[in-house]
Amino acid sequence: MIRARGRATSRSDSLLLLACLVLSAAVIALPDAWSQSLAKVVRDTVLSPLLWVQRQAEEGRTSRSRFQAVQAERDSAALASQSVAALTAENARLRALLDLRARTASTSVPAEVLHQTAPTEGRTLLLSVGAATGVRAGDPVVTPEGLLGVLVSVGTQSAVAMTWAHPDFRVSAVTADGSVLGIVVPSTSTDASQAFLEFRGVAYRDTVATGTLVLTSGLGGVYPKGVPIGRVVGVRSEELGWERIYRMAPLANPGHVAHALVVRTPAIAGPVP
Amino acid sequence: MSPRRWDGRIYLGFVLLVTLHFYVRPRIFDGRAAPDFLFVALMVIAVRARPGLAAVAGFLVGMISDVLTPASLGAGALAHTVVAYTAAWGRAVFFPDNLLVNAGLFAGGVWVRNAIVLLASGTPSEQLSNGLLVWAPLQALSTAVAGMVLLMLFRDWFAIRLEA
Numbered sequence: 301m302i303r304a305r306g307r308a309t310s311r312s313d314s315l316l317l318l319a320c321l322v323l324s325a326a327v328i329a330l331p332d333a334w335s336q337s338l339a340k341v342v343r344d345t346v347l348s349p350l351l352w353v354q355r356q357a358e359e360g361r362t363s364r365s366r367f368q369a370v371q372a373e374r375d376s377a378a379l380a381s382q383s384v385a386a387l388t389a390e391n392a393r394l395r396a397l398l399d400l401r402a403r404t405a406s407t408s409v410p411a412e413v414l415h416q417t418a419p420t421e422g423r424t425l426l427l428s429v430g431a432a433t434g435v436r437a438g439d440p441v442v443t444p445e446g447l448l449g450v451l452v453s454v455g456t457q458s459a460v461a462m463t464w465a466h467p468d469f470r471v472s473a474v475t476a477d478g479s480v481l482g483i484v485v486p487s488t489s490t491d492a493s494q495a496f497l498e499f500r501g502v503a504y505r506d507t508v509a510t511g512t513l514v515l516t517s518g519l520g521g522v523y524p525k526g527v528p529i530g531r532v533v534g535v536r537s538e539e540l541g542w543e544r545i546y547r548m549a550p551l552a553n554p555g556h557v558a559h560a561l562v563v564r565t566p567a568i569a570g571p572v573p
Numbered sequence: 574m575s576p577r578r579w580d581g582r583i584y585l586g587f588v589l590l591v592t593l594h595f596y597v598r599p600r601i602f603d604g605r606a607a608p609d610f611l612f613v614a615l616m617v618i619a620v621r622a623r624p625g626l627a628a629v630a631g632f633l634v635g636m637i638s639d640v641l642t643p644a645s646l647g648a649g650a651l652a653h654t655v656v657a658y659t660a661a662w663g664r665a666v667f668f669p670d671n672l673l674v675n676a677g678l679f680a681g682g683v684w685v686r687n688a689i690v691l692l693a694s695g696t697p698s699e700q701l702s703n704g705l706l707v708w709a710p711l712q713a714l715s716t717a718v719a720g721m722v723l724l725m726l727f728r729d730w731f732a733i734r735l736e737a
Contacts, residue, residue, distance in 0.1 A: 313658075316625030320632040320654040327639075327647030328693065335646035342640045350595045351641075357599040415599065417609040417712070419687040419704050420644035420694050453643070460643055467697055487699060555605055 336453040344455045358412040408561040422554040423466040430457040446528035446551030463554040474517040499546040586730040590614040606711035608719035619660040631657025645694030652689035680717035
């Protein structure tokens with residue numbers, strides 16, 4: 301058979317394909333720490349100009365379309381903050397009465413979310429904050445709606461957050477009234493319409509009503525206490541009569557979020573009451 | 574040597590696609606169904622280059638995608654390599670200068686790319702079906718439409734020119 305010149309697949313083409321496939325497989329097999337370091341180096345060097353361009357675009361878009369919303373939120377926050385001084389003073393008096401030390405203060409750093417087009421977008425998010433702002437791996441990421449995830453890698457100009465949609469995500473949680481403790485994990489349901497969270501480890505004797513707000517418990521030292529995670533929407537399963545697993549609708553949506561706050565957690569010497 | 578000539582204007586086309594991907598897309602259409610202009614650029618390369626070079630280009634574009642969305646580093650490189658090589662190899666059976674053929678190439682390529690990425694990154698079953706049946710077709714459609722519009726607007730830049 302006579303092949304048209306330039307259309308045939310030569311041995312060099314096959315070798316290049318094989319080399320690329322082997323390299324891809326090798327990169328997939330890298331340990332997480334290595335792959336995160338490799339990605340961070342590439343982001344901070346080769347892709348730095350492109351990320352700068354995207355950051356400018358995100359800031360340009362959000363500064364226009366979200367100005368009014370931010371202004372309204374600021375007005376609401378200013379109204380609500382009028383009672384903060386009195387509450388703070390009351391809290392300080394009560395802590396003094398109970399001989400408790402002052403609560404550790406945490407600060408936050410605002411970040412733009414740089415959305416990408418990969419199908420795994422949402423499991424991880426690229427944020428426009430770097431190490432210069434003081435954030436570090438392990439810092440929680442929140443939105444006005446609720447908990448979004450945690451930083452897993454911090455470069456000089458960008459950071460990667462693992463969201464609640466990532467299969468490895470775990471957070472210690474408690475119901476809003478503080479009566480039921482458990483662990484929140486991404487749903488493992490096989491139904492595509494149930495891409496939710498699960499509230500696991502709830503003792504069989506405890507019942508959580510539909511609509512109950514679930515917050516971070518603060519246990520474990522990664523996430524601050526009291527950040528909303530989601531609302532219970534029903535019972536997913538009961539494990540042999542000793543545990544109930546509840547289905548939860550998350551409050552923050554990684555697919556649509558444009559802004560996030562990285563909570564800078566200071567080094568804690570001991571447990572905070 | 575490839576029988577397809579690389580005109581200087583095609584490099585301008587690549588600059589345009591990169592600008593669209595990193596500057597225009599975030600300002601206008603930022604979501605999981607957003608058109609993937611880097612993938613369009615990869616397909617433009619793939620139908621002009623030899624399969625081996627297309628595979629290398631796919632690997633590089635895939636690594637960029639992985640580095641920016643590091644849920645599973647290497648999955649994007651694998652997917653883009655396979656899709657780009659197949660597109661370059663497949664031009665022996667179709668002539669990719671037709672607008673609808675190009676649209677089909679963009680749409681089919683995005684869907685296959687997403688399927689490989691989701692499978693290679695160990696996606697849980699509920700996210701897999703959601704990704705394959707909802708988001709991948711939407712992104713394939715948006716990429717195909719965006720690619721067709723670009724090919725129509727910049728026909729001269731992206732036209733395949735055979736050597737004399």
